[in-house]
Amino acid sequence: MLLPPLTQGRILSRYKRFFADIELEDGSVVTAHCPNTGSMSGCWQPQAPAQISFSDNPKRKLAWTLERVDMGQGWVGVNTSRTNAVIAEWLAAESIAELAGYAEHRREVKFDIPGHDVKSRLDFLLTGHADQPDMLIEVKNVTLWNGDGCLRFPDAVSDRAKRHLDGLLLAVQQGMRGAILFALNRPEGECFSPADDIDPAYAERLRQVVEQGVEVYAVRIAHTEQALTGSELVPVRP
Numbered sequence: 001m002l003l004p005p006l007t008q009g010r011i012l013s014r015y016k017r018f019f020a021d022i023e024l025e026d027g028s029v030v031t032a033h034c035p036n037t038g039s040m041s042g043c044w045q046p047q048a049p050a051q052i053s054f055s056d057n058p059k060r061k062l063a064w065t066l067e068r069v070d071m072g073q074g075w076v077g078v079n080t081s082r083t084n085a086v087i088a089e090w091l092a093a094e095s096i097a098e099l100a101g102y103a104e105h106r107r108e109v110k111f112d113i114p115g116h117d118v119k120s121r122l123d124f125l126l127t128g129h130a131d132q133p134d135m136l137i138e139v140k141n142v143t144l145w146n147g148d149g150c151l152r153f154p155d156a157v158s159d160r161a162k163r164h165l166d167g168l169l170l171a172v173q174q175g176m177r178g179a180i181l182f183a184l185n186r187p188e189g190e191c192f193s194p195a196d197d198i199d200p201a202y203a204e205r206l207r208q209v210v211e212q213g214v215e216v217y218a219v220r221i222a223h224t225e226q227a228l229t230g231s232e233l234v235p236v237r238p
Contacts, residue, residue: 001085001228003067006051011044011069020044020066022052032064036078036141039156043076043143043186044069051075068223075223076143077185082228083141084123086221087183090230091124091137096217099179102135103128111136113167120167135177138164142184142218144195150237151189151218153182157199165202165209172213179215180206184234191235192218207238 009022012029020034032052036043044050049070055063067082068075077083088107094100109125124137144155154161168178182192194203210216216238222231 001082001089003082003226003228004053006053006067006226007064009050009052010047011050011066012046014040014044019062020050022050022064022066030064031062032066033060033062034066034078035081036066037080038143038154040078040143041155042071042145043078045071071186074187077141077221077223077228078143080141083183083185083221084139086228086230087139087181087219088124090219091126095230096219096233098215098217099126099135099137101129101132102126109136111167111171113163113170120163122164122167133176135179136168136171137179137181138168139181139183142182142192143186144198145186145188147188149189150191150193151182151184151186151234152193152195152198154195154199154202158202161199162202162205165205165214168214169209169212172209177215178209178213179217180209182216182218182236183221183230184218185221187220187223189234191237193237210238 009024012021014020020032051067052064067079104127106125111122122136123139126135142151142153144152171178196203218234218236220231
């Protein structure tokens, strides 16, 4: 997936969840939209190199968007709105053999989950396979790195993420396939594992639904100068 033109800078601060102050190469400071609702633990520190994109849409409150931050080992993708587009390209290219063979891919599919008052959407619905049932896939952007071998999710307690697991399990119980796909959006880490220390309820629920038939995959997202791409499957250690 091609990125828009990027401007170099250094991140000074991230605050109120959706704001980041960026110092540009000429010394000026702009406030960029931070499209990441997580804690961004380990995804930024003052003076870390950053790249931002510009929009001339007059309806936007902030013209700049924080795209990625370099924490010393390469770019960390913090714009979560880019992740599904990368995965969509990988699915279309049938780069994951276990998810290949489906004729149609739909995005942002409504899926009602009994016991949850909030209406849910799951990221992909795959249909039209000659030998496999229809399949629902939920994608999670993963950037939490503690230096211990595995990248982890979530980086904050997330009831919404647990609800998505319930939806995938329901799909399996209804005769469909359901999969959670963790998109590892930074270069470190040799595996994926749930963050038991941050959200033990999510970690336990993930293990439960996997035992009951929900599939789990972890895909590395690689960063080039002007693009993002799926690069490889990474081992999952639930």
